[in-house]
Amino acid sequence: MRTARLSVLSENVTANWPVTLSINARWTVGAARAPRSGTIAPALARFDAHTHLFAPSQAARRAGIAARDATFAEMYGDPKAAMATLPELLAALDGAGIARAVAAGFAFTSAADIEEQNASLLDAARDSDGRVVALATVNPALAGWERAAEAALAGGARGFGELRPHNQGWDPDGRAAHDLCELAGAHGAVLLWHVSEPVGHAYPGKRGGIAPEELIRLAAAHPGVRMVAAHLGAGLSFYLQMPEVRAAIEFLYFDTAAYPLLYDEQSVMRLVALAGTKRVLFGSDYPLLSPARQLRRLEAVLGEDVAEAVCGGNAETLFSGNHTQ
Numbered sequence: 581m582r583t584a585r586l587s588v589l590s591e592n593v594t595a596n597w598p599v600t601l602s603i604n605a606r607w608t609v610g611a612a613r614a615p616r617s618g619t620i621a622p623a624l625a626r627f628d629a630h631t632h633l634f635a636p637s638q639a640a641r642r643a644g645i646a647a648r649d650a651t652f653a654e655m656y657g658d659p660k661a662a663m664a665t666l667p668e669l670l671a672a673l674d675g676a677g678i679a680r681a682v683a684a685g686f687a688f689t690s691a692a693d694i695e696e697q698n699a700s701l702l703d704a705a706r707d708s709d710g711r712v713v714a715l716a717t718v719n720p721a722l723a724g725w726e727r728a729a730e731a732a733l734a735g736g737a738r739g740f741g742e743l744r745p746h747n748q749g750w751d752p753d754g755r756a757a758h759d760l761c762e763l764a765g766a767h768g769a770v771l772l773w774h775v776s777e778p779v780g781h782a783y784p785g786k787r788g789g790i791a792p793e794e795l796i797r798l799a800a801a802h803p804g805v806r807m808v809a810a811h812l813g814a815g816l817s818f819y820l821q822m823p824e825v826r827a828a829i830e831f832l833y834f835d836t837a838a839y840p841l842l843y844d845e846q847s848v849m850r851l852v853a854l855a856g857t858k859r860v861l862f863g864s865d866y867p868l869l870s871p872a873r874q875l876r877r878l879e880a881v882l883g884e885d886v887a888e889a890v891c892g893g894n895a896e897t898l899f900s901g902n903h904t905q
């Protein structure tokens with residue numbers, strides 16, 4: 581299995597990535613991101629800060645897992661709901677001219693499912709020569725979760741997510757949530773939260789994340805811990821206009837995952853206006869949406885200068901650990 585996966589990967593790399601990418605690669609390659617005529621420096625590498633990967637072994641056991649994990653059943657029980665593996669993610673990135681991606685799995689409830697998933701995510705990060713940044717799954721409702729979390733970080737994970745406290749049965753205002761933030765802060769790890777919109781239409785997986793007010797409280801209690809509020813933060817950014825809130829959550833970032841399914845086309849520009857260019861990260865929510873289409877959409881509305889930061893530079897800084905804020 582491992583040999584087969586690696587051979588697919590090396591084909592992709594050979595065919596589409598003639599230049600070896602390092603963890604800190606700053607410049608993209610290939611025709612997809614060629615510089616405009618008259619400019620000297622090429623465009624910064626594009627970085628998709630929100631994708632999902634599954635272990636092939638778990639994708640193959642979809643029905644069995646759905647029978648014991650209610651949230652998984654809601655989101656992936658339908659065989660038409662896409663579950664991507666590493667070669668598929670790399671092919672999607674190649675097709676979009678995207679250099680790197682953050683890959684999270686799914687917020688399983690059981691320790692065995694989490695262990696299987698995290699091993700696969702860490703393999704993906706290693707096998708992709710740094711193109712894939714792994715966020716491990718953690719469930720602070722389980723006894724001994726700290727050991728599993730620290731083992732994932734030691735194995736190369738850059739943080740945890742996509743976090744769904746209410747689905748997993750832990751309180752984002754409770755002790756375990758604060759312990760998770762302290763663990764993340766001690767290791768420079770990033771926390772990616774599924775923020776649940778309190779209003780609007782229903783969709784699989786909408787409920788069970790963290791509410792905007794819960795995330796504001798938690799982030800304010802742990803200044804300096806880097807957190808990402810997915811899906812434009814579910815309206816949380818409005819409260820950045822309150823000076824004391826803005827000051828309290830200065831290390832909270834926002835990603836654009838799946839925004840066209842939730843908001844109108846100008847919503848990302850409004851978020852950039854509220855949060856600032858440096859705190860917004862392009863994320864596609866692949867395989868739910870196409871990275872190529874989402875990237876082109878964002879580049880069109882943001883313009884080149886803002887897109888350089890939002891679609892690449894910000895994630896590079898955040899996930900390389902070279903924070904400058």
Ligand SMILES: [Zn+2]
Binds near residue numbers: 742773774775810811
């Ligand atoms: Zn989400």
